[in-house]
Amino acid sequence: xxxxxxxxxxxxxxxxxxxxxxxxxxxxxxxxxxxxxxxxxxxxxxxxxxxxxxxxxxxxxxxxxxxxxxxxxxxxxxxxxxxxxxxxxxxxxxxxxxxxxxxxxxxxxxxxxxxxxxxxxxxxxxxxxxxxxxxxxxxxxxxxxxxxxxxxxxxxxxxxxxxxxxxxxxxxxxxxxxxxxxxxxxxxxxxxxxxxxxxxxxxxxxxxxxxxxxxxxxxxxxxxxxxxxxxxxxxxxxxxxxxxxxxxxxxxxxxxxxxxxxxxxxxxxxxxxxxxxxxxxxxxxxxxxxxxxxxxxxxxxxxxxxxxxxxxxxxxxxxxxxxxxxxxxxxxxxxxxxxxxxxxxxxxxxxxxxxxxxxxxxxxxxxxxxxxxxxxxxxxxxxxxxxxxxxxxxxxxxxxxxxxxxxxxxxxxxxxxxxxxxxxxxxxxxxxxxxxxxxxxxxxxxxxxxxxxxxxxxxxxxxxxxxxxxxxxxxxxxxxxxxxxxxxxxxx
Amino acid sequence: xxxxxxxxxxxxxxxxxxxxxxxxxxxxxxxxxxxxxxxxxxxxxxxxxxxxxxxxxxxxxxxxxxxxxxxxxxxxxxxxxxxxxxxxxxxxxxxxxxxxxxxxxxxxxxxxxxxxxxxxxxxxxxxxxxxxxxxxxxxxxxxxxxxxxxxxxxxxxxxxxxxxxxxxxxxxxxxxxxxxxxxxxxxxxxxxxxxxxxxxxxxxxxxxxxxxxxxxxxxxxxxxxxxxxxxxxxxxxxxxxxxxxxxxxxxxxxxxxxxxxxxxxxxxxxxxxxxxxxxxxxxxxxxxxxxxxxxxxxxxxxxxxxxxxxxxxxxxxxxxxxxxxxxxxxxxxxxxxxxxxxxxxxxxxxxxxxxxxxxxxxxxxxxxxxxxxxxxxxxxxxxxxxxxxxxxxxxxxxxxxxxxxxxxxxxxxxxxxxxxxxxxxxxxxxxxxxxxxxxxxxxxxxxxxxxxxxxxxxxxxxxxxxxxxxxxxxxxxxxxxxxxxxxxxxxx
Numbered sequence: 001x002x003x004x005x006x007x008x009x010x011x012x013x014x015x016x017x018x019x020x021x022x023x024x025x026x027x028x029x030x031x032x033x034x035x036x037x038x039x040x041x042x043x044x045x046x047x048x049x050x051x052x053x054x055x056x057x058x059x060x061x062x063x064x065x066x067x068x069x070x071x072x073x074x075x076x077x078x079x080x081x082x083x084x085x086x087x088x089x090x091x092x093x094x095x096x097x098x099x100x101x102x103x104x105x106x107x108x109x110x111x112x113x114x115x116x117x118x119x120x121x122x123x124x125x126x127x128x129x130x131x132x133x134x135x136x137x138x139x140x141x142x143x144x145x146x147x148x149x150x151x152x153x154x155x156x157x158x159x160x161x162x163x164x165x166x167x168x169x170x171x172x173x174x175x176x177x178x179x180x181x182x183x184x185x186x187x188x189x190x191x192x193x194x195x196x197x198x199x200x201x202x203x204x205x206x207x208x209x210x211x212x213x214x215x216x217x218x219x220x221x222x223x224x225x226x227x228x229x230x231x232x233x234x235x236x237x238x239x240x241x242x243x244x245x246x247x248x249x250x251x252x253x254x255x256x257x258x259x260x261x262x263x264x265x266x267x268x269x270x271x272x273x274x275x276x277x278x279x280x281x282x283x284x285x286x287x288x289x290x291x292x293x294x295x296x297x298x299x300x301x302x303x304x305x306x307x308x309x310x311x312x313x314x315x316x317x318x319x320x321x322x323x324x325x326x327x328x329x330x331x332x333x334x335x336x337x338x339x340x341x342x343x344x345x346x347x348x349x350x351x352x353x354x355x356x357x358x359x360x361x362x363x364x365x366x367x368x369x370x371x372x373x374x375x376x377x378x379x380x381x382x383x384x385x386x387x388x389x390x391x392x393x394x395x396x397x398x399x400x401x402x403x404x405x406x407x408x409x410x411x412x413x414x415x416x417x418x419x420x421x422x423x424x425x426x427x428x429x430x431x432x433x434x435x436x437x438x439x440x441x442x443x444x445x446x447x448x449x450x451x452x453x454x455x456x457x458x459x460x461x462x463x464x465x466x467x468x469x470x471x472x473x474x475x476x477x478x479x480x481x482x483x484x485x486x487x488x489x490x491x492x
Numbered sequence: 493x494x495x496x497x498x499x500x501x502x503x504x505x506x507x508x509x510x511x512x513x514x515x516x517x518x519x520x521x522x523x524x525x526x527x528x529x530x531x532x533x534x535x536x537x538x539x540x541x542x543x544x545x546x547x548x549x550x551x552x553x554x555x556x557x558x559x560x561x562x563x564x565x566x567x568x569x570x571x572x573x574x575x576x577x578x579x580x581x582x583x584x585x586x587x588x589x590x591x592x593x594x595x596x597x598x599x600x601x602x603x604x605x606x607x608x609x610x611x612x613x614x615x616x617x618x619x620x621x622x623x624x625x626x627x628x629x630x631x632x633x634x635x636x637x638x639x640x641x642x643x644x645x646x647x648x649x650x651x652x653x654x655x656x657x658x659x660x661x662x663x664x665x666x667x668x669x670x671x672x673x674x675x676x677x678x679x680x681x682x683x684x685x686x687x688x689x690x691x692x693x694x695x696x697x698x699x700x701x702x703x704x705x706x707x708x709x710x711x712x713x714x715x716x717x718x719x720x721x722x723x724x725x726x727x728x729x730x731x732x733x734x735x736x737x738x739x740x741x742x743x744x745x746x747x748x749x750x751x752x753x754x755x756x757x758x759x760x761x762x763x764x765x766x767x768x769x770x771x772x773x774x775x776x777x778x779x780x781x782x783x784x785x786x787x788x789x790x791x792x793x794x795x796x797x798x799x800x801x802x803x804x805x806x807x808x809x810x811x812x813x814x815x816x817x818x819x820x821x822x823x824x825x826x827x828x829x830x831x832x833x834x835x836x837x838x839x840x841x842x843x844x845x846x847x848x849x850x851x852x853x854x855x856x857x858x859x860x861x862x863x864x865x866x867x868x869x870x871x872x873x874x875x876x877x878x879x880x881x882x883x884x885x886x887x888x889x890x891x892x893x894x895x896x897x898x899x900x901x902x903x904x905x906x907x908x909x910x911x912x913x914x915x916x917x918x919x920x921x922x923x924x925x926x927x928x929x930x931x932x933x934x935x936x937x938x939x940x941x942x943x944x945x946x947x948x949x950x951x952x953x954x955x956x957x958x959x960x961x962x963x964x965x966x967x968x969x970x971x972x973x974x975x976x977x978x979x980x981x982x983x984x
Contacts, residue, residue, distance in 0.1 A: 016537065019515060034712035035713060045508065048504075218526070221527060235530055238523060
């Protein structure tokens with residue numbers, strides 16, 4: 001009875017969070033700039049009401065008493081997640097979450113213009129405010145959860161994640177990747193790339209839609225739009241994907257749509273019965289990125305899929321020298337250190353993430369301040385990848401929306417997701433020996449059926465490492481990831 | 493102090509209502525069909541939270557005590573509106589408003605398919621449910637406000653409106669218009685209309701945007717999209733207009749965009765300082781329709797604007813026989829009884845409204861049931877306009893979204909709005925003798941400046957009749973409206 005009441009109350013919270021998610025999607029895709037102020041205020045108000053509901057006095061007792069009730073395994077796990085959410089929320093005040101939401105919404109709205117103008121100095125007061133409010137949150141959460149502030153943030157995006165777990169994995173990558181990159185680049189010398197023909201936004205949109213349909217995206221429960229930064233938002237029953245188009249390079253948007261489709265398929269595969277409860281939601285953002293990167297990196301960058309893509313481009317846009325499978329391989333497998341994380345290849349990408357992770361750790365440990373970011377950024381870019389954006393901060397520390405909108409502690413999940421994806425692929429190869437052939441034949445049903453059964457349908461019933469262990473019999477293994485990279489990029 | 497607290501609390505309510513408005517806009521413009529169930533549930537939850545906030549226990553005492561505080565005229569009026577809103581809300585329960593919101597949202601979602609298939613029988617259980625929940629609301633509100641159920645609904649859309657006020661006005665129209673229509677049709681015999689060239693959605697969208705810009709719509713605080721039924725939603729700081737396009741007849745969408753722009757200009761002209769308080773919102777829907785119809789009927793159907801439109805179409809789409817001012821006049825001034833309210837001309841339009849008004853009155857007085865609607869509809873169409881949709885209910889009683897989404901009591905506001913617009917135009921002609929010339933020269937600034945000063949900026953500080961009296965020295969006068977119609981449509 002207590003449990004039922006908690007579950008019903010949680011449904012209301014889920015509806016409110018859904019409304020806030022819709023406002024946020026609209027803010028990034030539809031909202032005229034002048035709507036920014038009322039939008040930020042309204043989102044702060046809703047966050048405040050969410051907070052009130054999530055910290056209501058009666059919850060403490062009900063959460064205790066519900067433990068005595070006869071519950072099945074999913075209900076038990078759900079109760080545990082509800083209790084944890086309550087405990088974490090209690091560490092914050094309504095005044096704080098309203099202030100934080102307003103500050104971060106305004107900061108996110110302000111960011112594009114400063115990025116465009118490479119104006120770090122102009123943006124500094126705004127990003128200092130955003131960091132300040134996140135530091136406050138991290139400290140409050142950390143105190144309540146018995147974690148360091150930065151671990152509290154890591155945990156918030158991917159339950160159970162700690163620096164102690166991440167450090168050795170990233171350390172191995174940091175020691176291995178630069179050499180690997182150099183070796184691969186040596187082998188790739190002389191690779192030539194034929195430029196893609198110009199393609200209108202309309203043409204690229206249609207191309208994206210047809211690829212999403214090929215993969216099985218359910219357009220009765222989702223749509224594709226345009227935003228400055230691609231993302232997957234909304235709700236499993238109404239998933240909102242976005243991308244952005246470069247009319248001079250259709251290859252960029254294509255892969256980002258496929259990436260976001262991976263996120264969307266995870267959402268659309270979550271257990272229907274539990275969608276409004278924590279146990280029915282995605283485990284965390286490393287888990288989420290594992291699904292997008294499984295589709296993007298493990299599937300869409302593989303030769304069988306590049307063959308599909310080649311046929312598809314020719315069919316939709318006509319014959320063009322750039323549409324051969326060889327040229328697509330040259331485009332997507334070429335390793336080339338650059339400034340921009342989202343445009344980077346599979347091998348250099350983790351170095352971008354590690355750079356951000358190290359800066360974030362030092363910021364939250366008080367070893368550096370926000371003011372120091374550009375210098376640190378540029379010197380690490382030089383060290384890690386041999387490139388330096390100098391004063392062009394729009395190509396440097398201003399390139400990502402994450403910090404302006406307060407997503408500190410999120411970046412590691414991209415690379416952890418890539419590792420999980422590699423582990424999942426290894427197991428899938430064992431379970432579906434004919435996978436490559438199926439992909440070549442454009443039959444994605446067995447693959448998604450495997451992902452649903454082994455990953456999506458579990459919701460948050462287990463955490464990511466438990467789930468991975470259940471699926472593959474092993475914990476997250478950085479060597480599986482490195483093996484994948486070597487086998488794809490190094491000639492024997 | 494009590495007043496300040498009330499005002500702050502109201503701001504939170506306004507933010508929540510804004511969020512609900514955004515969800516509703518998205519539902520009509522963007523949402524994939526499969527998102528309907530969670531959308532309806534979420535909107536019901538938010539309506540419930542709005543209700544909780546609007547009926548909180550402490551409000552009763554604060555509303556009383558605030559009366560003793562030193563307040564200026566706007567604050568006093570605002571307090572009065574807050575008290576009235578509280579009183580009306582108290583008549584309903586949270587359970588009821590959640591149920592009502594869910595039922596109406598689902599009913600609105602279900603309507604288009606039944607309309608398309610002329611399937612009255614199939615839609616009957618749904619529309620009976622929608623009417624049932626509205627009847628329940630009307631009775632609860634009526635009891636609390638000391639009004640009949642239908643008067644309570646009229647009042648909700650346009651404060652102070654009663655059947656006693658509407659009946660004699662509509663009775664005069666009902667007695668005058670059929671004869672006038674016949675006379676005008678006789679004079680128009682032989683009028684020929686050149687069909688418009690086909691125009692793509694993209695072309696029509698661009699045309700719409702350029703006309704909205706011409707009128708002064710602020711795109712930094714609003715946008716134009718597509719929906720099955722044109723509407724103006726959103727917030728004064730982010731106004732969301734919609735239209736629908738017929739590629740075979742660009743004239744339909746054009747005028748509907750201009751109509752919605754009239755709504756939008758009212759919203760964008762409301763007093764900035766008060767936007768989140770009841771005193772800063774539009775007075776009611778008759779007032780709102782007066783602004784859309786002022787633009788559509790009083791301005792855009794006038795000869796000077798048809799001249800502009802002729803030049804504009806030629807400039808944007810090239811020379812075409814249908815783009816002459818004469819042909820535009822033949823298109824927009826031709827009186828021709830038809831099935832569809834939104835496609836009808838200025839003279840027959842009120843008959844469509846009176847038909848709906850009479851059906852609604854009888855439904856709420858228990859003189860007929862929902863089952864009787866089609867027969868009653870068709871016989872009144874025959875009587876009023878000499879046309880009969882028979883079993884094609886999509887062209888008959890299923891044509892409007894209003895009843896499916898619960899807007900009983902709204903229709904009269906269209907024709908009252910047209911009357912108010914005529915009265916405003918009469919006064920404006922006195923105050924701006926060179927108005928026609930200014931319009932011909934595409935100078936709309938003096939006109940909007942007059943509307944802002946005399947109408948928009950007053951928010952809800954006065955009700956519509958008080959405001960009209962202040963502006964023109966007279967009450968709403970049906971003869972001013974009839975004079976306008978005669979002078980436009982009857983040759984001397």
